[in-house]
Amino acid sequence: MSAEITRRKFLATTATTAAAIAAASEASAFAPQAEPIRVGLIGCGGIMSSHVRRIVARGLPVEFTHLCDVDDHQPERRGIAKAISGFQKQEPQRTRNFEEVLEDKTVQAVIVATPHHQHAPIALPAMQAGKDIYLEKPGSHVFSEGPLYIAAAKKYNVVFQHGSQMRSSPVTESAGELLASGIIGEVKMTKAWNCQNREVRKPVADAKPPAGVDYDRWLGPAPERPFNENRFHQYWRVFRDYGNGDIGDDGIHDIDMARWGLGVTKHPNRITAHGSTIAKQGDRDYPDNMMVAFHYDDGKVLLYEDRLFTPYGYRGFDSGNTFYGTEGYMIFSRRGYYQVYLGAKEKEGPTVPREIRGGAGRGYDEHMDNFLKCVRTRETASCTPEIAHLSCSLVHLGEIAFRAQDVINFDPATETIQDNPAATKLLTKTYRAPYGLPDTI
Incomplete structure (x- = not known):
């Protein structure tokens, strides 16, 4: 690290x-x-x-x-x-x-x-x-x-x-300058949210793969099973064999920004999670809502929340962050917006407008x-890869805490889960031959 x-x-x-x-x-x-x-x-x-x-x-x-x-x-x-x-x-x-x-x-x-x-x-x-x-x-x-x-x-x-x-976004650059100025004091807690109205498909029968598709290669390292339309293009994200649910699809963007805003460069030491299905029954492995808390050695806390049954966002955005400082807070969204609140007073960024909606604010061109x-x-x-691993690990540790239905005590230095063999097994997976990882790196 x-x-x-x-x-x-x-x-x-x-x-x-x-x-x-x-x-x-x-x-x-x-x-x-x-x-x-x-x-x-x-x-x-x-x-x-x-x-x-x-x-x-x-x-x-x-x-x-x-x-x-x-x-x-x-x-x-x-x-x-x-x-x-x-x-x-x-x-x-x-x-x-x-x-x-x-x-x-x-x-x-x-x-x-x-x-x-x-x-x-x-x-x-x-x-x-x-x-x-x-x-x-x-x-x-x-x-x-x-x-x-x-x-x-x-x-x-x-x-x-x-x-x-x-x-790589100009919105992140401008918000970062403002946070670095200390305008909201020391950031102690951040919250990432992902509020969507996700489609949930009804179960359908297995079928033959479409013409022109090498289905065995599509499965790759995943367990062998018959072709099913619900688990193929676009819809694979909600099945653990292929995807990471919303926390790893849209959520990873907001989690990454929450970690950036919090300024942590280590793994958390304790993770708790809750999720359930309260509105959308259908063919999927993941719940339609999830709440995860990540606690760090220095006492800082990162929160993640998704609600996948809502046709509305939070603070006007389907995806976003709140950075909580000792003197104020910032609302930040990868949709191209940020705003600082200091009591009843508001201040905007000093170098670019606080609002850069659409593709211009999302960093795609700059990143490529x-x-x-x-x-x-x-x-x-x-x-x-170091930055990516620290953020992606929050997706995996949050999912592990949810599946284990237990507090996950994690050692950031050794990257190991403490005293929980069942949860430890979820840090990795079995790869179907011959589509696994290289024997050596």
Whole structure:
């Protein structure tokens, strides 16, 4: 883990980094005449479509080498193939096998946007192959995968960018400057929330996989079972075999910002959780509400709450944070907003408007720019495997506390759960052969 640093230095460093990221998009690394970076795409779903469209729209010097997906129809279904066809002369190679992408020595970097359970079995070999990697959130499906990313990125000297885009957002930069000024005093507690009205599907019968789908490869390391529409595209997130529920889907963004605002650079030492299904019965593994509390050695507390049956948010936002200081508090949302409250008095950020709604405030462009710049310069990206692991671990520890229905006492130094063998088993999982992790890192 990274060494302890002061909160003001932590936030000031973050603000400086974000400013550098913004400047980087104008740097020579992105000049039109720059040699294109050869990038393979692994997992051609919705978020990959967003990445491709943004890169294409801004004319960044990228050459897409491969479109890799176990469903042959995804590149067309998501508009990725069409966007690329008007962007570059050479059509990307098509494959269902990510190994073909990694074996191509001309590929410099990969963007991985598969279901969560496939992240580690693809990302670790990618780093071993020397590929720089932009890995969508959450980078790990279970806790034990996080330390492997840290080790692999260091050993193979690759650029690693985790898909926590708010780390690169101008909203985060501006809010960080204000927090670093001490305007709300010392932040002692933060709360992340995720309020959505999620669809819950009724159970349907198993069926044959659709034509053009390598279903065995889609299952990958997950347990073998018949194809079911409810567990496939888009809906896999609510099943533990493939996803991490809402706490690991949208929730990870808000949890990451809660940890950033709290200024903690270690794991928590105690975790409690509660969840239930009170409104939405259906085909899913996760509850429709969850509340988790993470306690730290220095007495600070991070809270997470989701409510997945509400057509309304909180404080006007479906996803957001409250940073509670000794002299005031800040409402912060990755939707592009922050506001400070000091008693009855309000103050707004000093460098940019407090409200930057839409894509301009969510850091997508800046985060990808930072990754591509670092591929050229070999600098460290803005969301390292260490940062990613500290935030993703909260997803896993919160889920473990919920499943164990017990207080989880955790040793941050050894990354072990104390005196709870059943909960300890949930730090990892069994991988179905031959789709597991590399034998060695």
